[in-house]
Amino acid sequence: xxxxxxxxxxxxxxxxxxxxxxxxxxxxxxxxxxxxxxxxxxxxxxxxxxxxxxxxxxxxxxxxxxxxxxxxxxxxxxxxxxxxxxxxxxxxxxxxxxxxxxxxxxxxxxxxxxxxxxxxxxxxxxxxxxxxxxxxxxxxxxxxxxxxxxxxxxxxxxxxxxxxxxxxxxxxxxxxxxxxxxxxxxxxxxxxxxxxxxxxxxxx
Numbered sequence: 001x002x003x004x005x006x007x008x009x010x011x012x013x014x015x016x017x018x019x020x021x022x023x024x025x026x027x028x029x030x031x032x033x034x035x036x037x038x039x040x041x042x043x044x045x046x047x048x049x050x051x052x053x054x055x056x057x058x059x060x061x062x063x064x065x066x067x068x069x070x071x072x073x074x075x076x077x078x079x080x081x082x083x084x085x086x087x088x089x090x091x092x093x094x095x096x097x098x099x100x101x102x103x104x105x106x107x108x109x110x111x112x113x114x115x116x117x118x119x120x121x122x123x124x125x126x127x128x129x130x131x132x133x134x135x136x137x138x139x140x141x142x143x144x145x146x147x148x149x150x151x152x153x154x155x156x157x158x159x160x161x162x163x164x165x166x167x168x169x170x171x172x173x174x175x176x177x178x179x180x181x182x183x184x185x186x187x188x189x190x191x192x193x194x195x196x197x198x199x200x201x202x203x204x
Contacts, residue, residue, distance in 0.1 A: 025098045027105060028064060035072040036065065043076070047083050050091075056099050059091065063102045070110055085122040089129040092145075097138060104133070104144035111151040120159040123152060127163060131183075135175040146179065153187040161187060 038046070049055075049062035066084065069077045077084070091103035107126060130152075133145035152160070164184040171177050 027098075027102055028067070030067075030071065030105075030109060033064075033068045033071050036068050038065075038069065038073075038076070043080060047080060050084065050087055056094075056096050060099055060102055063091070063099075063106050067106050067109060070106070070113070074113055081122060085125055088126055092126070092129045092133055097141060100133070100141055101144055104130075104141065104148055108144060108148040108151055111148065111154075120157050123157070123160060124163050127152070127160070127167075131167065131171075131176050131180055134179045135173065149179065149183045150186060153183045154190055156187055156191045 046062050046065050049058045050066070052058050066077060066080075088103060088107060092100055092107065094100045094103070107130070111123075127149075130145050130149050134142055134149060136142045136145065153164075161184065164180045164187070167180040168177050168184065171180065
């Protein structure tokens with residue numbers, strides 16, 4: 001008799017502590033993300049699911065929807081970004097490692113696009129928790145956080161530069177300081193002539 005096929009997420013819930021990494025949970029690869037149709041009500045529902053702290057599976061599903069929209073219709077999620085970025089630090093730092101990693105995948109992919117829609121104030125709101133997670137004892141979390149930081153620092157920004165400088169000066173965790181310095185150096189390496197012209201002399 002053929003046994004019923006259980007979903008990977010259900011297996012994860014039944015067999016693993018939510019705070020521990022598990023090979024049974026499936027994070028869709030970027031290349032496997034499929035397009036989706038969504039209207040205004042659907043966008044509102046995604047935010048509602050993302051902020052539902054009583055159901056982490058619903059949050060996990062909302063992140064996957066955001067990843068799909070970011071890949072195929074990234075302009076449609078622009079109005080959602082303030083609400084999404086407001087919630088992301090909590091999700092990235094979540095003790096449920098599955099939710100944390102999936103959130104980091106979204107952040108990494110979001111900034112990989114180098115969109116002009118990523119306002120500096122929203123980016124800076126996520127930087128502290130990315131730096132913190134970059135030294136997470138769970139290596140698979142730390143690696144995703146470092147990749148997200150690398151994508152963020154691939155485009156020069158005055159305000160992000162000064163945030164990183166401040167972090168290097170005042171943070172007492174040497175590993176976080178090292179990662180902030182790596183991020184800063186990567187950003188400096190990506191300065192182009194247009195960026196140089198836009199740098200205000202009073203900030204130098």
